[in-house]
Amino acid sequence: MAETLIRLRDDSASTAPVVAFADLSDTANALAVRLMPGDDARALLPLLGQLELVEVAFPGFNDGRGYSAASILRESGYTGELRAVGDVLVDQISHYHRVGFDAFAPDQPITRAAIDTAIATWPEVYQRTVDGRPAIWALRHG
Amino acid sequence: MYQYDTHDQAMVDARVAEFSDQVARRLSGALAEDQFRPLRLKNGLYLQLHAYMLRVAVPYGTLNARQMRMLGDIADKYDRGYGHFTTRQNIQYNWIKLEDAPAILADLASVGMHAIQTSGNCIRNTTADHFAGAAADEVADPRPYAELLRQWSTFHPEFDYLPRKFKVAIIGSDVDRAAMKLHDIGIQVVTNAAGEEGLRIHVGGGMGRTPMIAPVIRDWLSPLQMVSYLEACLRVYNRYGRRDNKYKARIKILVHEIGAEEYRRQVEQEFAHILTLGLEPPPAELARIKAQFADPAFDRAAPVAIDLSDPDFALWVDQNVHAHKVQGYGIVTISLKPTGGIPGDASADQIRLMADLARDFSFDELRVTHAQNIVLPHVKRTDLHAIWQRLDEAGLATPNLDLIGDIIACPGLDYCSLANARSIPLAQKISARFADVERQRDLGELKLKISGCINACGHHHAGHIGILGVDRKGVENYQLLFGGSEGADTSLGSIIGPGFSEDGIVDAIERATQVYVAQRTDGERFLDTYRRIGTAPFKDAIYG
Numbered sequence: 119m120a121e122t123l124i125r126l127r128d129d130s131a132s133t134a135p136v137v138a139f140a141d142l143s144d145t146a147n148a149l150a151v152r153l154m155p156g157d158d159a160r161a162l163l164p165l166l167g168q169l170e171l172v173e174v175a176f177p178g179f180n181d182g183r184g185y186s187a188a189s190i191l192r193e194s195g196y197t198g199e200l201r202a203v204g205d206v207l208v209d210q211i212s213h214y215h216r217v218g219f220d221a222f223a224p225d226q227p228i229t230r231a232a233i234d235t236a237i238a239t240w241p242e243v244y245q246r247t248v249d250g251r252p253a254i255w256a257l258r259h260g
Numbered sequence: 261m262y263q264y265d266t267h268d269q270a271m272v273d274a275r276v277a278e279f280s281d282q283v284a285r286r287l288s289g290a291l292a293e294d295q296f297r298p299l300r301l302k303n304g305l306y307l308q309l310h311a312y313m314l315r316v317a318v319p320y321g322t323l324n325a326r327q328m329r330m331l332g333d334i335a336d337k338y339d340r341g342y343g344h345f346t347t348r349q350n351i352q353y354n355w356i357k358l359e360d361a362p363a364i365l366a367d368l369a370s371v372g373m374h375a376i377q378t379s380g381n382c383i384r385n386t387t388a389d390h391f392a393g394a395a396a397d398e399v400a401d402p403r404p405y406a407e408l409l410r411q412w413s414t415f416h417p418e419f420d421y422l423p424r425k426f427k428v429a430i431i432g433s434d435v436d437r438a439a440m441k442l443h444d445i446g447i448q449v450v451t452n453a454a455g456e457e458g459l460r461i462h463v464g465g466g467m468g469r470t471p472m473i474a475p476v477i478r479d480w481l482s483p484l485q486m487v488s489y490l491e492a493c494l495r496v497y498n499r500y501g502r503r504d505n506k507y508k509a510r511i512k513i514l515v516h517e518i519g520a521e522e523y524r525r526q527v528e529q530e531f532a533h534i535l536t537l538g539l540e541p542p543p544a545e546l547a548r549i550k551a552q553f554a555d556p557a558f559d560r561a562a563p564v565a566i567d568l569s570d571p572d573f574a575l576w577v578d579q580n581v582h583a584h585k586v587q588g589y590g591i592v593t594i595s596l597k598p599t600g601g602i603p604g605d606a607s608a609d610q611i612r613l614m615a616d617l618a619r620d621f622s623f624d625e626l627r628v629t630h631a632q633n634i635v636l637p638h639v640k641r642t643d644l645h646a647i648w649q650r651l652d653e654a655g656l657a658t659p660n661l662d663l664i665g666d667i668i669a670c671p672g673l674d675y676c677s678l679a680n681a682r683s684i685p686l687a688q689k690i691s692a693r694f695a696d697v698e699r700q701r702d703l704g705e706l707k708l709k710i711s712g713c714i715n716a717c718g719h720h721h722a723g724h725i726g727i728l729g730v731d732r733k734g735v736e737n738y739q740l741l742f743g744g745s746e747g748a749d750t751s752l753g754s755i756i757g758p759g760f761s762e763d764g765i766v767d768a769i770e771r772a773t774q775v776y777v778a779q780r781t782d783g784e785r786f787l788d789t790y791r792r793i794g795t796a797p798f799k800d801a802i803y804g
Binding site: 179181210245 | 268270271282291299381411414415418421422423495498533537538542
């Protein structure tokens with residue numbers, strides 16, 4: 119069945135109100151935040167211990183800044199939910215997954231089966247990223 | 261040269277499956293055109309004026325005979341019996357049906373080829389010196405680094421939706437044959453006093469509507485940190501490159517607006533972070549790749565002296581054969597610029613002939629040059645005459661390398677949906693006007709480059725003589741530039757005055773060459789004379 123929120127996590131979804139990045143300074147102890155493409159993900163680093171949900175907005179699927187935002191958060195040790203929100207399409211899911219997204223809230227519903235198929239697009243990968251898959255160079259050289 | 265292993269093959273096979281599915285969804289209507297467009301572009305498929313155009317990647321311009329033969333077969337099977345070699349060292353087919361695209365990609369994959377990232381706002385096919393591994397002037401072979409970059413950039417998940425396209429070029433000689441400083445990133449492999457290899461990194465060059473020469477951002481980088489450093493360069497660009505205006509979205513604008521110093525600072529900060537992540541392939545991987553680019557089994561005793569008594573053959577050897585690093589060998593450039601022909605076009609039969617010659621005489625290797633010619637990199641001088649005869653029979657022995665007849669031209673308004681003016685017929689007229697080879701040789705090295713619009717695919721900014729086609733109130737008009745260069749002395753040409761009609765610009769070029777002949781001193785090229793005497797004498801002759 120096509121759904122509007124697909125989570126690849128076992129924990130339950132955060133119920134905390136989602137605070138816009140721009141309003142963070144007014145909200146002490148925010149648990150959930152939304153980044154727009156121009157927001158600096160590194161500004162969230164001091165909050166990583168408390169955040170349980172970061173939404174990364176894709177107003178248009180072809181604005182790729184959110185991929186770097188996701189990578190930076192995961193590289194910095196963020197383990198909470200990382201949700202791609204907006205113009206999220208099945209043909210970009212494999213890349214989203216590789217940079218650390220583990221939840222999707224697409225404007226147009228996508229089936230869980232389509233998500234799983236998309237994630238399996240690449241039998242192997244050339245780069246080491248935050249998804250933990252071994253890069254092809256690691257397979258070659260052990 | 262590099263051979264795919266099972267890992268590389270698995271990736272191109274997966275790409276064929278992915279794109280076949282996307283085409284099927286597009287044909288069924290499940291995928292809308294604006295969603296499909298960036299996907300097909302990342303497979304090199306453009307919708308042009310008359311049909312789909314498919315751009316096939318030739319990584320760093322290097323391919324073997326079997327791959328070249330397949331390019332000829334594809335031209336016969338899916339196109340109109342010819343292909344067009346481009347300034348990006350790739351090949352394009354101009355008459356492709358969308359429903360054939362998956363079968364073409366499958367044919368390409370069967371010989372380890374693809375069309376991955378030959379368009380779209382992603383990291384494009386890395387280009388390189390087309391004489392790499394062969395030139396007498398080479399310091400270090402850039403191809404192992406180019407191959408490492410190919411793998412790193414292929415389906416890189418973070419950099420597939422950049423603000424704009426991203427082109428990397430790499431050279432390993434002080435003689436720049438790849439227009440390195442006119443790329444988003446230009447890399448030169450250099451050596452230090454201890455003989456160690458290092459990389460000099462330029463960032464922020466480009467042509468297009470705002471041409472810029474890339475400044476040096478890192479003077480020396482360990483080759484074992486190249487992937488990490490480029491990761492940092494790209495991340496800063498992906499985050500901060502402009503997305504509000506596609507004409508200001510290339511990295512050259514970012515570097516220009518914040519300044520090279522500030523860009524360098526941001527990259528170094530990101531680089532320090534990335535070095536902690538362990539993203540760099542191990543030294544063993546670079547060593548594995550380097551081993552595949554080891555010299556073929558050259559005959560070190562091959563004679564240098566050959567019979568040059570046939571004057572036509574001697575002319576071709578003098579003009580189209582370069583010095584090889586091994587005595588007794590030469591580097592053959594096959595001109596795809598016959599008099600009055602279409603620059604870069606080759607028929608399926610010609611492509612297969614060049615494949616056969618590479619198999620029989622050049623250790624199974626060919627190169628595509630950014631000047632739209634084909635290179636046989638490792639030819640025994642004693643085989644030159646046999647090769648020349650076969651090329652001559654096929655119309656491929658034009659002795660005009662780097663002369664005024666060796667024109668670079670974009671496809672222009674005959675094919676391209678972005679063009680404002682035709683490039684090909686103009687190239688043909690200039691070529692015909694200067695058909696006399698002795699006259700061309702008297703004019704010496706003279707790089708003439710034609711673009712049919714401001715996007716500059718024909719490199720007009722970098723031409724000793726550049727031509728830019730524009731649309732002036734519905735009429736094609738051509739602007740004339742002098743003084744550009746893509747070599748180690750990279751410079752950008754300047755428009756010299758009001759534009760011309762198609763016939764008018766051919767006359768103007770002829771008058772410019774007359775000024776050069778009258779004013780040159782011994783050994784000066786057209787470009788040198790222009791730089792010395794300036795624009796005024798040329799303007800007087802052309803507009804006077």
